[in-house]
Amino acid sequence: MIAHTYPRKPRPGDRVAVLSPSSGLPGLLPLPYELGVRRLREDFGVEVVEYPTTRRMGASARDRAADLHAAFADPTVKAVIASIGGDDQITVLPHLDAELLRTNPKPFFGYSDNTNLLAYLWNLGVVGYHGGSAMVELGRPGAMHPLTAESLRAALFGSGPYELTAPKESGDVNRPWQEPETFTAEPEMAAAEGWWWHQGDRVVEGTGWGGNLEILSWLLMADREIRPVEEYRGGVLFLETSEEMPPAAEVYRILRCMGERGLLRQFPALMVARAKAWSFERPLDAPGKERYRREQREAVLRALGEYAPGTMAVFDVDFGHTDPQLVIPYGGRIRVDGRERRITVTY
Structure with missing residues (x-):
């Protein structure tokens, strides 16, 4: 496996870039973006630097x-x-200068489609950070969730071990970003059950790799940023799904392809995020959300049973498209302790 290095962290007062490597939505939806930038400046104490395509x-x-x-x-x-x-x-990705990024490593924060750049940096031996976007987590209506703010602050400024906390509440119901009223109150939350363990009878510590499952499937199809499967041996795989809410059958098929490639069995531990189970197109009620998440878990377990029966898995960890959101070090150390039911990451 590639040796990974943690880039030097910023300190309050430093300059931090906010970019749009995927979509220039800050230009169309300025309210959450400007709120996120203001929190970066006022709450985190950094100087925000924008670039030509940030709002384009x-x-x-x-x-x-x-x-x-x-x-x-x-x-x-x-x-x-x-x-x-x-x-x-x-x-x-084809336009990136690998040598420039390798010789000028910076902590990069993003998730979802930013899985592309995180995987690219992983291949360069640079630790990235899965989580912490300006518009969603920093621009959350009402206030940042305390667990999100604590994790992001620790990942941005800190180093060393950080134990993840299972929240007592979670949410995935959104309100329109175009409407100022959306930002007058925090999002709707509901009671959250704890993590769900499969074969949690051991301790696994390894290098983190994974990200958004849909994006990983595209990388696999395009044969981009995917290394020989043996290079992932002993790592901790972490997977999450997006607001597009892929059906359980599609989740299984993607994992089946990863299994056929020999990739799944390289990871002795798997973390699966709490699946986002509400969107404007599919506004599921509480029973519908529970059913959707159960079917997702069953799809993952089916794939593991067929291709990686020895892998330990923990479900409903709050990273990726979750609220609250915990930052996961991409290429950093992750310790999954099934015996003690604890997860510790190294920022």
């Missing part, structure tokens, strides 16, 4: 890559945060 919808892949190069090459910029995800960051 339809920017070319080449232009978005140029902004990434500018941010990483600038010695006064100490970290890079994605504004939000999207669906075409895979087209940016």
Whole structure:
């Protein structure tokens, strides 16, 4: 497995880039973006630096890559945060200068479509951070969730072990970002059950790899940023799904393909995020959410049973498209302790 290095962390007062490597939604939906930027400045105490495509919808892949190069090459910029995800960051990867990014490593924060860049940095031996977008987590209506803020602050400024906390509440119901009223109150939350363990009778510690399952499937199809399967041996796989809410059958099929490739069995531990189970297109009620998540878990367990029967798994961990959201170090150390029911990451 590639040796990974943690980039030096920023300190309050430092300059931090906010980029849109996927989608320039800050230009269309300024309310959550400007709220997120304000919190970065006022609550986290950093100086925010924007780039030409940060607020520009339809920017070319080449232009978005140029902004990434500018941010990483600038010695006064100490970290890079994605504004939000999207669906075409895979087209940016061919335009990236690997040597520039390798020799100017910065902590990069993003998830969803930013799985592309996180996997790219993983292959360069640079630890990234799965989570913490400007528009969603930092721009959360009403207030940042305390667990999100604590995890993001620890990942952005800190180093060393950080134990993840299972929340007592979670939410996935959104309100329209176009409406100012949305930002007058926090999102609707519901009681959350704890983590669900499968074969939690051991301790596994390894390098984290994974991200958004849909994006990983695209990388696999395009044969981008996927290394020989043996190079993932002994790592901790972490997977999450998006607001597009893929059906359980599709989740199983993606994992089946990863299994046929010999990839699943390389990981002795798997973390699966609490599946987002509500969208404007599919506003499921409470029983519908429970059923959707159960079917997702059954799909994962089916694939593990067929391709990685010895893998330990823990479900409903709050990372990715979750509220609250815990930041996962991509390429960093993750310790999954099934005996004590604890997960500790190293930021």
